[in-house]
Amino acid sequence: MRALLALTLVIGLLPLPALHAATPPTPRTLSGELQGAPWRLDVPARWNGELVMLAHGYEPVGVPRETPMSAADSTQALLDAGYAVAQSAYSSQGWAVxxxxxxxxxxxxxxxxxxxxVRHTWMLGFSMGGAVTAASLEQHPNAYAGGVSLCGATLPGQTLAEDLLTTLVAFNxxxxxxxxxxxxxLLSSEAAALPQMALYQGIATALATQPKHAAQLAARLQVAPDALAGTISLHALVLHELAxxxxxxxxxxxxxxYSGFGDDAAFNAGVQRVQANAAAQAYVRDRLSLSGRLQRPLVLxxxxxxxxxxxxxxxxxxQLAARAGSAAELRVLPSVGEGHCGFSGAQVxxxxKAAATR
Structure with missing residues (x-):
């Protein structure tokens, strides 16, 4: 009995935390701004030690931003899988690669x-963020274990600009x-000044007046006819902003x-011809370059x-990766979902995980 009383006394004198289970981990969110770029960092309660840098897509100039920065749609799925997620709103809007x-x-x-x-850091980007992902892996290979580009615009800036130009001169x-x-x-400064909805409506109205030409243009641009007006107006928006x-x-x-526009001889004879600005050409070549040279695995x-x-x-x-001798670091997964960036959280x-198994 004396021993039992002594044991009871000792237990009663123990500090309170020793009598209870450890406090369960809780999720946390940090946010702030770095050199004009709003950011947020989400850490799940049961963090797996892996960090995902999440790069969002194209944001037109002037679109209002939330403060603090809101999480991208895929954030919760990544948190549920145990990853910490860091994302930036970027210091500028537009084609801000x-x-x-x-x-x-x-x-x-x-x-x-x-x-x-942190055990590993991964880069994952959507749309324009896909170009950010590829460029980040090329420029900072030692920072990442690998990356994922989903619905990514993984084109060098010069290639992108030429593709957008083709769309606009073909419409004209x-x-x-x-x-x-x-x-x-559509290449004019007057077109650049139009509100995006007015530009879209004008393009859609024009397409409806000439269904045969609209079908020809849709086939050449590899776009469904019902999405053609939206694609052309987006190409105009991005090219003017990039300019x-x-x-x-x-x-x-x-x-x-040019080829693929029906009567190619007539098209080449009659299409609008324009010269590039040399300084602007150098900008997209140097600042928006992609080489395909990979030292870390990249999944598309x-x-x-x-x-x-x-x-x-x-x-x-x-094609860039193959020419650069980096094809072994690149994996293209089968297409899933529909539309632009139509991925479920599980697919993300x-x-x-596919990048981690390369």
Missing amino acids: ADAVADMERLRQHALTQLKQ YFFPKAEGLPATG QRAGGLPAGNDGTV QFNHGDPTIVPRMQAVYP VDAL
Whole structure:
């Protein structure tokens, strides 16, 4: 009895935490701004020690931003799978690939001061963020275990600019002086000044007046006819924004011989010809470059029927990687989902796991 009383007394004198289970871990969210780029870092309660740097897609100039930064749609699926997720809103809007690469690298370094014992860091990007992902792996290979580009615009800046230019001069050829659009065409400063909805409506109206030409243009651009107006208006928006960022038109077509537009001889004879601004051309070549040279695994995955990243665009980066001798580091997963960036949370996690098994 004396021994039992002594034991009871000792237990009663123990500090309170020793009598209870350890406090369960809780999720946490940090946010702030780094050199003009809003950011957030989400850490799940049961963190697996892996960090995902999540790069979002194209954000038109002037779109309002939330404060603090809101999480991308796929964030919760990644958190549920145990990953910590860091993401940046970028220091500029528009086709901000160069800024985004710097912003994401700055955020990665900051995240490592907030997280202890990170086992691996991964880059994962959507749409324009796919280009950010590929560029980040090329420029900072030692920072990442690998990356994933989903519905990614993994094209060098010069290739992208030339593709967008083709869309606009082809529309101008088939639909000159369209009602509701500037008589000077989609490449003009007047078109650049139009609100995006007015531009879209003018393009859609013009396409409806000439279904045969619309079908020809849709087939050449590899876009479904019902998505054609949206694709053309997006191409105009991005090219004009890129020209403003670069200080001039970054692509020209003086020596381009086009094909696939029906009567190619007539098309090449009548299509609008423009010269690139040399400084703007140098900007997209140098600041928005992609080489295909990989030292870390990169997974690409696209959607079925994507009107934004069409098959000809999807083929560009694998060709770059093959020419650079990096094909072994690249894996293209079968297409899933529909439309542009139509991935479920489970598909996003699966693509990330595929990068980890390379």
